[in-house]
Amino acid sequence: MQALDPRAVYTSSAVLASSDDEPQSKNHEITEMAREVASEFASTTYAPMVVRGFVQMTDIALISIAGIASLHFASEMLFPNLLYPMGYSLLGGLLFALFMLSAEGYxxxxxxxxxxxxxxxxxxxxxxxxxxxxxxxxxxTSFEAYRGWLGAWFAGGIGAIVVVRALQTVVIRRWKEEGRLERRAVIVGGGQPAADIISTLESQEANDIRICGIFDDRDDERSPALVSGYPKLGNVDDLVEFARLCKIDMLIVTIPVTAENRVLQMLHKLWILPLDIHLSAHMNKMQFRRRTYSYVGKLPTVPIFAKPIANWGSMFKRVFDVLVAACAIIVLSPILIATAIAVKLDSPGPIIFRQKRVGFNNEQVMVYKFRSLYTNQSDQKAAKSVTKNDSRVTKVGRFIRRTSIDELPQLFNVLVGTLSLVGPRPHVPHQETDNKLFEEVADGYMARHKVKPGITGWAQINGWRGEIDDDNKLKQRVEHDIYYIENWSLALDFYILAATPFKIINQDGAY
Structure with a gap:
């Protein structure tokens, strides 16, 4: 189905516009019109870069396999040397992809x-x-010896590519119609600057940018409720909630750099979102060096923040998570079974403790652990941290908490995709320390949710785990988590994972 045009929602929801004048609640409840737009953009999109990459890899594999398979059809020929047809089959796939790339075939x-x-x-x-x-x-080399093979390879290769490409075209066309190959953008800042950006984006050919709406803190004549047919859906605080309800890719900020304080205040609110944030150079006419610019279509922008793990990085991390988690479950199955039996025999109650935690993009996820507290003293909201010699902890629980065996069921969270192997540890919603919310204690705390939370992380292997009984411990955790997000790589994930058993087992602070 064709993705929704926010301008149509404005028309159908105009009767709700009066709700914009109502004071925002503490949780920044957005308007019904904004929720309706968000629901239409809730479907997952596929990064064009990744789709192109898959098509290229498919071409390389098909050509190489066709070349090797063609040796069977030319088997009556006596090849002077198999190294040539085998080697050129593999090289031919790469050459085909290169020629297609040169011809803009991807x-x-x-x-x-x-x-x-x-x-x-x-x-x-x-x-x-x-x-x-x-x-x-x-x-x-005698061509006669390889004529049959080259002929079979030419026919088989072109046949395979044409058939598969026809199927790929059907899928890509369907994704395009469903809006899954578009890049979704929200404009921050309204008025004429926003209208100019909309005009630039919509005037270019083969435009893949879908404008989802406009958000602006201003409520005067400089920021009308409708700009070039697109509705203003709320202010910057509302945008944070809107971005968590739908799948958008980028924010394009129209605020001029001359409004320094306003830009900084706005970015302080928005940098916690897992999105690309661009400052439009279109309306500022900034005289930076050309290579400083990034381009959204033909719109010149200055990139401010980038999504931490995107495109191929996101895919590689997911594949790494699934493979390692599956292998770990198999290898550690004796420990998992033994622990389950020990927990059941030690005290009455369920073996698995389930608790809601805050996950990627501030969404709540259910996390699994081996139960380590007495059932009647379980603490779903983590109102009180577990301390040394805590009477709520069972005998088995004390051991599995100290050795982190209680975390092993989270390997199943990794398989289903709610957790990653490595990332910031997920916390309970609205968790407090010293009667203050975590986000009130540590600046940038909410930015931890820009990536999927993990079973272990950079903070944990650097000693910041266990009880949070003062502000500095939380600040150190957040500082290490932000470092991980800004410096992520598969190599870093592998290092953290390899270091975890040596750094965490019997580490001080875990009770």
Whole structure:
């Protein structure tokens, strides 16, 4: 189904506009119109970069497999050397992808239509085979020995590519119609600057930017309720809640850099979101060096914040999580079974303790642990931290908490995708220390939710785990979590995971 146009929602929800004048609640409840728009953009999108990459890898694999498989159809020929057909089969896949790339055969704007791709496929594939013939000639290899193989490879390769590309085109066309290949943007700041940006984005060909709405703190004539047909959905505080209800990719800020204080105040609120944030250079006419700019379509911007783990990084991290978690469950199954039996025999109650925690993008997730407290003294809201010699902890619970065995059931959280192996540890919603909310104690605390929480993390292997009985312990955790988010890599994940058993077991502060 075609993605919603926010301008249509404005028309259908105009009767609700009066609610914008009502004072915002403590939790920044957004308007019904904003919720309606958010619900229409709740579906997941696919990064065009990743889709292109999958198509390229498929082409390379098909060409290489077709070349090797063609050896069977030419088996009656006596090959002087199998190294050439085997090696060139693998090289041919890479060459085909390179020729297609040169011919702009992987542009998303053309991949939703099949007929324009046929000429590029045939041309690129013919160049690969001709190049193979030239290699034969210049190396003095007898072409007769490989003629049957090259012919079978040419026919099989082009047939495989055409059939698979036709199927890919159908899928890509469907995703495009459903709005899954678009980049969703919200404009921060209204009035004429926002209208200019909308005009620039919508005037370009093959535009993949979907404008979801406008948010602005101003309520005077400089910021009307409707800009170029797009509704103003609320203020910057409302935008934080809106971004958690839907899947958007970027914020484009129209506020001029001359309004320094306003820009800084706004960015302080928005940097906690897992989004790309761009400051528009279109309306500021900033004279930066050209390479300073980033471009959203043809719109020049200055990137302020980038989504921490995106595109291929997000995919690689997910694959890493699933593979390692699955292997860990198999290897540690004797410990899991033994612990489950020990917990059941030690005290009455369930084996698994379930607790709501705050996850990615501030969404609540259910986290599993082996129960370590007496059932009638369980603390779902973590109102009181577990302390040394805490009477609420069972005998088995004291051991599994100190050794972190109680965390092992979270491997199943990793498999279902609510947790990652490595990331900031998830906390209970509205958790407090010294009668103050965590976010009131540590500046930047909410930015921990820009990535998926983890079973272990940079803070944990650096000694910041267990009881939080003073502000500094929380601040140190947040500081280490932010460092991890800003410096993420698979290598860092691997290091943290490898260091965890040595750093956490019997570490002070875990009771």
């Amino acid at each position: 542009n998303m704007s053309g991949m939703h239509s099949f007929s324009p791709q046929i000429g590029k496929i045939v041309g690129a594939w013919t160049l690969v085979v001709v190049l193979g013939i030239l290699v034969n000639f210049f190396t003095g």
